[in-house]
Amino acid sequence: MAGGIFTSNSTQQWLRQLMPRPQDGMETVAGVTLRVIASAASDGTKVVALTPNEAALLQAGMPGLRVVPERRYLPARAPRLRALRKPAVKAAEPPxxxxxxxxxxxxxxxxxxxxxxxxxxxxxxxxxxxxxxxxxxxxxxxxxxxxxxxxxxxxxxxxxxxxxxxxxxxxxxxxxxxxxPALELGFADARRVLYEAPKGDEGGGVKVAVIDTGVGPHADLRVAIGRNTTLVEPVDQWHDEDGHGTHVAGVIGGHGATGQGVSGEAAQVRLHAYRVFERGEGGASNAAIREAIRQAVLDGCDILNMSLGGGDSDPAISEAIQFARLSGAVCVVAAGNEGGPVSFPANDPLSLAVAAVGIKGAWPKGAAQQRHLTQPPGKHDSFVARFSNRGPQIRQAAPGVGIISTIHRDRYGVMDGTSMASPVAAGVLARVLASTPEVLNSPRDARRSEAILELAARRAEDLGFPATMQGKGLAR
Incomplete structure (x- = not known):
């Protein structure tokens, strides 16, 4: 088992002295032999290799430490058809x-x-x-x-x-x-139907973190700061190899530099990219996500978008979300795509959880987005996406069906999911915050975070769905 060690102030200095070792390098702590795999720059948190029995002995021997099991989280993409098992092969009938x-x-x-x-x-x-x-x-x-x-x-x-x-x-x-159906960038997707075309001059002065698979490179995106916070890869390897994080970033802060490109909801924000997904791994570690949240706050970000989740609740990530709230920042998080209860970390009480809605027919004839349509319709011919999670933790809704945005290496693509709804809400909130200087320039404390959340709630538009599906309504 890999564990993240979290420390009281009295032992923090001691923990900082523990550094990652080669494969055969071991440390003995409180009678327990362990290997330090990685160390977080923001606060010295360690990722270590331990068996469950060793973790229990270490916790008992050093009460000043907290040991948390490693967990993995996935991008909040909408579900799609998959081949789960291969067809049986008969000897007499080769495939x-x-x-x-x-x-x-x-x-x-x-x-x-x-x-x-x-x-x-x-x-x-x-x-x-x-x-x-x-x-x-x-x-x-x-x-x-x-x-x-x-x-x-x-x-x-x-x-x-x-x-x-x-x-x-x-x-x-x-x-x-x-x-x-070929992608045409001028097509009016659900985002363009529900919102006017972005002016291109909104969001200035606001810093937005994209905690995801990385961002870019893409001509429509300017990244002010990029970091790899996986803790096991070089910090400067923050570019995207998946497409998901670049798509999310384009929804927030794309500025259409290619002339026929994609504009985000707040094109003038300062985008920060924090890559938490390792190359070749199926998910992002809670240690990486925690480090990204903390580093984004230390870098001065106002809004942190997390289009990921799906695992069990985790005290390491919850602690980082609390750190953000106490530091005047807000975590905007995708609600998840299982059509069930809101997933973690969206269901953390300090997160702004975002559900996904769509607009009927806001896709070309024959496109697969039709499968996400539900009844009854709401205002603007909207619907709650079939995949969108729901529950009392939902704060807002935003378009997440058939969303056009950037893909790394100067390409463009369409994605579905609360992964897309979350950055729409984050971008809308960024431009609102930029136009509210009394909140933007206020001291970075919990009252500032609450004021940002109040801006989001006050401007939301009721689409006619239950609060468990839309919260206060559509992000405006």
């Missing part, structure tokens, strides 16, 4: 290799689409099927049962350049093309 071509657009305007995940399900009930990612030529090779001539479901989820699409009972042929 066929089927090559599909994925394009953005149709006919003479069709362009090969790389980086698109294609899922073919042969049994929907069990999630049996295969999936693969298209190459630079837009081709994806899939090994399917030899007798399969029609797939119950085929789905294509592009990272950039097009809208996702799903087909039912699709006939399969070698070399066939599957065409997705």
């Amino acid at each position: 066929q290799t089927l090559t599909l071509r994925v394009t953005a657009g149709e006919g003479q305007h069709a362009k090969p689409l790389p980086d698109c995940v294609v899922v073919v399900l042969t049994d929907v009930a069990t999630g049996t099927g295969v999936e693969g990612t298209s190459n630079a030529r837009g081709e994806v090779r899939l090994r399917l049962p030899a007798t399969l001539r029609q797939a119950p479901i085929v789905a294509a989820y592009p990272l950039h350049g097009a809208w996702a699409r799903e087909w039912r009972n699709l006939p399969l042929q070698a070399g066939m093309a599957i065409a997705l």
